Amino acid sequence: MTPQYTIALAGNPNAGKTTLFNRLTGARQHVGNYPGVTVEKKEGLYQVDETTQANIVDLPGTYSLTAYSVEEVVARDYLIHEMPPAVINITDAANLERHLYLASQFMELGVPIVIALNMIDVARDRGITIDAKKLAELLTVPVIPISARSGEGVPELMLAAVKVAREQKVWQPLVLSYGDDIDEALLEMEALIRAGSFLADLYPPRWLALKYLEKDEQIISKGETTAAKTGAVELHQQLLTRTQWVSDHLMATMETYPEAMVADHRYGYIKSILRQGVISRVYDENRIYTSDRIDRVLTNRILGPLIMLLVLLGLYHFTFTYSELPVTWLGNFFDWLSGTVNHLFPDGPLKSLITSGIIAGVGGVLGFVPIIMFMFFGIAILEDSGYLARVAFMMDRIFRIFGLHGSSVMAYIISGGIAGGCAVPGVMATRTLRSPRERMATLLTAPFMNCGAKLPVLALLIGTFFTRNQAGFMFMLTLLSWIVALVVAKFLRLTVLKGEATPFVMELPPYRLPTFRGLAIHTWEKTWQYIRKAGTVILGASILLWASMTFPGLPQADRDVFEAQRQVIKSGQLIAIDQQKRLAVVDGAEAEQALLNSLAGRLGSGLESVSRLAGFDWRTNIALVGGFAAKEIIISTLGTAYSLGDVDPNSDDSLAQTLGASPNWDQVKALALILFIMFYSPCFVTVACIIREAGSWRWGVFSMIFNTTFAFLLATIVYQAGKGLGLTG
Numbered sequence: 174m175t176p177q178y179t180i181a182l183a184g185n186p187n188a189g190k191t192t193l194f195n196r197l198t199g200a201r202q203h204v205g206n207y208p209g210v211t212v213e214k215k216e217g218l219y220q221v222d223e224t225t226q227a228n229i230v231d232l233p234g235t236y237s238l239t240a241y242s243v244e245e246v247v248a249r250d251y252l253i254h255e256m257p258p259a260v261i262n263i264t265d266a267a268n269l270e271r272h273l274y275l276a277s278q279f280m281e282l283g284v285p286i287v288i289a290l291n292m293i294d295v296a297r298d299r300g301i302t303i304d305a306k307k308l309a310e311l312l313t314v315p316v317i318p319i320s321a322r323s324g325e326g327v328p329e330l331m332l333a334a335v336k337v338a339r340e341q342k343v344w345q346p347l348v349l350s351y352g353d354d355i356d357e358a359l360l361e362m363e364a365l366i367r368a369g370s371f372l373a374d375l376y377p378p379r380w381l382a383l384k385y386l387e388k389d390e391q392i393i394s395k396g397e398t399t400a401a402k403t404g405a406v407e408l409h410q411q412l413l414t415r416t417q418w419v420s421d422h423l424m425a426t427m428e429t430y431p432e433a434m435v436a437d438h439r440y441g442y443i444k445s446i447l448r449q450g451v452i453s454r455v456y457d458e459n460r461i462y463t464s465d466r467i468d469r470v471l472t473n474r475i476l477g478p479l480i481m482l483l484v485l486l487g488l489y490h491f492t493f494t495y496s497e498l499p500v501t502w503l504g505n506f507f508d509w510l511s512g513t514v515n516h517l518f519p520d521g522p523l524k525s526l527i528t529s530g531i532i533a534g535v536g537g538v539l540g541f542v543p544i545i546m547f548m549f550f551g552i553a554i555l556e557d558s559g560y561l562a563r564v565a566f567m568m569d570r571i572f573r574i575f576g577l578h579g580s581s582v583m584a585y586i587i588s589g590g591i592a593g594g595c596a597v598p599g600v601m602a603t604r605t606l607r608s609p610r611e612r613m614a615t616l617l618t619a620p621f622m623n624c625g626a627k628l629p630v631l632a633l634l635i636g637t638f639f640t641r642n643q644a645g646f647m648f649m650l651t652l653l654s655w656i657v658a659l660v661v662a663k664f665l666r667l668t669v670l671k672g673e674a675t676p677f678v679m680e681l682p683p684y685r686l687p688t689f690r691g692l693a694i695h696t697w698e699k700t701w702q703y704i705r706k707a708g709t710v711i712l713g714a715s716i717l718l719w720a721s722m723t724f725p726g727l728p729q730a731d732r733d734v735f736e737a738q739r740q741v742i743k744s745g746q747l748i749a750i751d752q753q754k755r756l757a758v759v760d761g762a763e764a765e766q767a768l769l770n771s772l773a774g775r776l777g778s779g780l781e782s783v784s785r786l787a788g789f790d791w792r793t794n795i796a797l798v799g800g801f802a803a804k805e806i807i808i809s810t811l812g813t814a815y816s817l818g819d820v821d822p823n824s825d826d827s828l829a830q831t832l833g834a835s836p837n838w839d840q841v842k843a844l845a846l847i848l849f850i851m852f853y854s855p856c857f858v859t860v861a862c863i864i865r866e867a868g869s870w871r872w873g874v875f876s877m878i879f880n881t882t883f884a885f886l887l888a889t890i891v892y893q894a895g896k897g898l899g900l901t902g
């Protein structure tokens with residue numbers, strides 16, 4: 174049996190398309206890709222009656238049909254090229270006004286739609302009632318309330334959709350008014366398009382004119398190529414000229430853009446319909462009303478940002494104060510473990526592998542688990558309570574200035590914007606951004622945030638060199654990461670990613686009191702991600718690094734020289750303590766020679782002539798190269814470099830003590846290193862993600878080179894300034 178017709182499911186992201194799709198098609202699904210893009214294409218079969226099947230297509234979620242994002246282009250192209258006989262537009266009944274914005278655009282294109290008022294259960298809970306019959310009359314399309322989750326109303330919906338599909342209606346575009354200026358221009362442009370039968374096989378003429386006015390890049394570039402091919406260059410030029418005129422005119426008279434004007438009128442159309450007794454709502458005192466009241470304070474223009482700063486600062490104090498004790502315990506535990514192994518095993522490569530490779534590496538990373546747990550617990554409170562969405566809302570005004578979008582905030586926060594996070598999910602979170610350029614600018618700058626992996630490295634350096642006000646210092650670094658990310662984003666948006674901004678559409682969920690269970694689960698999930706990474710990637714990397722720091726080792730001749738020195742000391746007339754001290758010096762010198770001679774040492778010292786400009790010696794270089802594998806490795810590598818090449822290899826001193834006591838380290842050098850670590854190349858997992866999300870390896874390479882160069886310049890400036898002021902050697 175071959176399917177008789179296709180029914181497409183379309184709607185805003187999270188409207189419930191997939192839930193409905195699964196309900197309709199069950200296991201009869203097929204997942205593929207749309208040609209040339211990474212957008213998923215899901216198809217499945219729906220049994221209409223005994224003899225009829227329909228092909229159901231789950232279109233990507235979109236907010237509009239203007240080419241702001243890949244999803245929007247894909248969904249639109251599908252509709253235009255395949256012309257499905259029926260499209261089910263799934264809307265969220267609890268947020269109808271916003272969701273009908275897309276419906277109005279389907280209707281402008283003439284797509285035969287059936288509107289599903291999904292999540293009717295949620296709407297009911299919130300005291301919202303919708304007169305579906307009245308809405309259907311006013312919109313002149315079928316409207317069916319459903320709950321995709323429970324299945325309520327779904328049979329009725331499918332009956333209506335099948336009916337529309339069987340009717341094989343001719344597409345009948347809805348004509349809206351967008352105000353005098355635009356209407357007039359549309360009429361003229363439509364006449365021109367009709368006269369030249371320009372792209373007439375694909376688009377309704379008025380719709381095409383509208384897309385020119387909305388400055389839809391995909392359509393305009395298609396117009397350009399078609400014009401070149403069909404000799405309609407003059408027509409295309411006339412359309413652009415008219416568009417420019419309307420644009421200038423609107424700017425001069427109303428200080429607005431045509432696309433904003435068009436959007437306003439679409440909303441106006443929807444509002445006017447909904448006002449006619451379609452929606453009535455009873456306020457649920459406890460939920461919505463309370464939320465509104467809380468928002469009056471928390472998102473207040475003046476109080477809001479102040480409270481936000483206090484909340485974020487509070488998060489730091491909470492994290493750093495309460496995690497101090499468990500961090501110390503864990504540190505002691507690993508020191509003890511390392512000491513025990515030291516006594517149990519004979520000297521040699523195996524002992525070196527276990528203490529310097531495994532225990533130092535993984536221990537260094539796990540030692541910071543408490544910090545990360547407290548941090549995630551704090552973030553989970555903000556997220557679960559609904560406050561985090563308010564942060565995005567308040568940030569939109571600022572982000573706009575830098576060519577980004579309020580939703581960019583989420584990507585930044587997930588990447589570690591409040592400290593502790595990961596750029597990998599952060600880069601993936603940019604999928605919610607509509608404009609490709611805002612999205613690229615966000616995903617390229619998100620790795621500047623202080624992710625959970627950089628955090629322990631920063632904490633170590635701060636804890637060693639800037640002991641006076643650690644929380645305050647960390648807070649300043651976080652502010653700095655935002656400033657740098659925003660400034661770089663602005664730079665990108667003015668250069669390689671030039672283009673206009675898109676409007677803010679994001680829902681503010683009602684405030685909820687977080688449950689302890691929810692908080693515990695969220696905290697554990699994120700902490701576990703971190704531990705798992707420590708157990709696999711970091712363990713592997715730290716063993717590889719250990720090997721590259723141990724082999725090939727010193728040539729026999731050199732070892733003989735050190736051995737001879739030892740013999741001289743042993744045969745001399747020294748008291749035991751002095752003898753031991755001098756032997757230790759020789760041991761240290763030998764270990765350092767061996768490390769310098771190792772693979773990693775050669776690379777590190779090879780880079781030293783350049784890195785000296787920023788105050789980095791070869792040990793730091795080795796650690797930074799290792800940091801590309803995963804930022805946590807910076808600590809473990811420094812640990813390994815220092816415990817292997819230390820004056821006293823058997824000392825129980827922690828890395829912090831070793832660095833603090835070393836004459837080669839001071840505050841200026843530490844600060845230069847902190848800045849470099851914050852901003853240099855993302856780790857390789859993030860780079861791989863950037864490549865996948867951006868759809869080109871060029872952006873991955875770009876982020877590695879650009880970020881590293883930028884970070885190096887910054888570190889060099891700080892170090893050289895410190896040197897000029899005589900603050901460092």
Ligand code: GDP
Binds near residue numbers: 184186192292319323
């Ligand atoms: P899509 O992005 O449009 O594919 O949306 P999904 O199908 O993934 O649904 C988004 C979320 O809404 C999921 O958590 C669903 O479980 C939930 N959801 C979908 N339909 C309903 C519904 O009718 N009632 C309720 N309460 N939740 C729903």
Ligand code: MG
Binds near residue numbers: 190191192
């Ligand atoms: Mg989905």
